[in-house]
Amino acid sequence: xxLEILGSLLEVTVIAGLMIAGLLAVVIWIRNKTVRITYLxxxxxxxxxxxxxASLPLLALWPSLVIAIVVFITIFFGRFFCGWIxxxxxxxxxxxxxxxxxxxxxxxxxxxxxxxxxxxxxxxVAIILLLPFFLGSPFDLENWRSFFxxxxxxxxxxxxxxGPLEPLVxxxxxxxxYGGYSLSYPYVRGITEYFPQYAITISIFLFVFLTxxxxxxxxxxxxxxxxxxxxxxAIDRFKRSRWIPLLHLHKxxxxxxxxxxxxxxxxxxxxxxYEQKGGELxxxxxxxxxxxxxxxxxxxxxxxNVAGKSIVESRNWLEPSRxx
Numbered sequence: 226x227x228l229e230i231l232g233s234l235l236e237v238t239v240i241a242g243l244m245i246a247g248l249l250a251v252v253i254w255i256r257n258k259t260v261r262i263t264y265l266x267x268x269x270x271x272x273x274x275x276x277x278x279a280s281l282p283l284l285a286l287w288p289s290l291v292i293a294i295v296v297f298i299t300i301f302f303g304r305f306f307c308g309w310i311x312x313x314x315x316x317x318x319x320x321x322x323x324x325x326x327x328x329x330x331x332x333x334x335x336x337x338x339x340x341x342x343x344x345x346x347x348x349x350v351a352i353i354l355l356l357p358f359f360l361g362s363p364f365d366l367e368n369w370r371s372f373f374x375x376x377x378x379x380x381x382x383x384x385x386x387x388g389p390l391e392p393l394v395x396x397x398x399x400x401x402x403y404g405g406y407s408l409s410y411p412y413v414r415g416i417t418e419y420f421p422q423y424a425i426t427i428s429i430f431l432f433v434f435l436t437x438x439x440x441x442x443x444x445x446x447x448x449x450x451x452x453x454x455x456x457x458x459a460i461d462r463f464k465r466s467r468w469i470p471l472l473h474l475h476k477x478x479x480x481x482x483x484x485x486x487x488x489x490x491x492x493x494x495x496x497x498x499y500e501q502k503g504g505e506l507x508x509x510x511x512x513x514x515x516x517x518x519x520x521x522x523x524x525x526x527x528x529x530n531v532a533g534k535s536i537v538e539s540r541n542w543l544e545p546s547r548x549x
Contacts, residue, residue, distance in 0.1 A: 478503030
């Protein structure tokens, strides 16, 4: 096992190097400002998929550690994991590319329904956090240990939180395999392990069909209520804790012309960036894909700040730069 872990770390290091090379290639060769961030994000998503696939021994050995890392990223960087790393998110983006190639228009959900789906994430997680009070004694330390390690009666919870990573942990033969595991579809393992035998096949086909069709017509449909993507960045709504999230979108009110482009291009239909007058965007609905920053035609109107320092800002792509 130690050799497998060491090998996985070495492979991840190599993959990280390839990702850096891919990012540099995009920066050097992609001149269209309206798709540059999109291509950068795609490189990161694909590299992350391969890196997690190479980290299977670590995932199998320490699933709780994986969830802790995702929670850590969420606390300090909002839903960056959802927008730039999540394999299921990459699959949905690929479906979007196919739809665009077929020149088929997407559908927007009604605003109230969209907001209700986002709030559903918190309801799901709240129910999960209450399970130790109903499935065991709240004063039993062993009960809480089992809960955080996803053991015994809490084992199905691992599927809820690691579902988007499941393309990398299905233990049966397939077209693409590695270390006894093969590429599959999100949440399928949970269906095969915890659904009745007679319902497995129907459930899998129904789930795959519905998620593909919904993602085809509604951008990032699953991300709107995925419990894995619950953003603890919502705590920045409380003044005393706004220092915790390090990654923010920032809007300069004086530079905004209310063209509405940011509102139209957002995959999750986040309206706050358009409606808010200025300052940091605090909604936990945003997955920080930066598509609004990429498409905003006003120089410096939208910025991505890390710990208060700007790393990316909108550029006037309507006028060609002298440096390009």
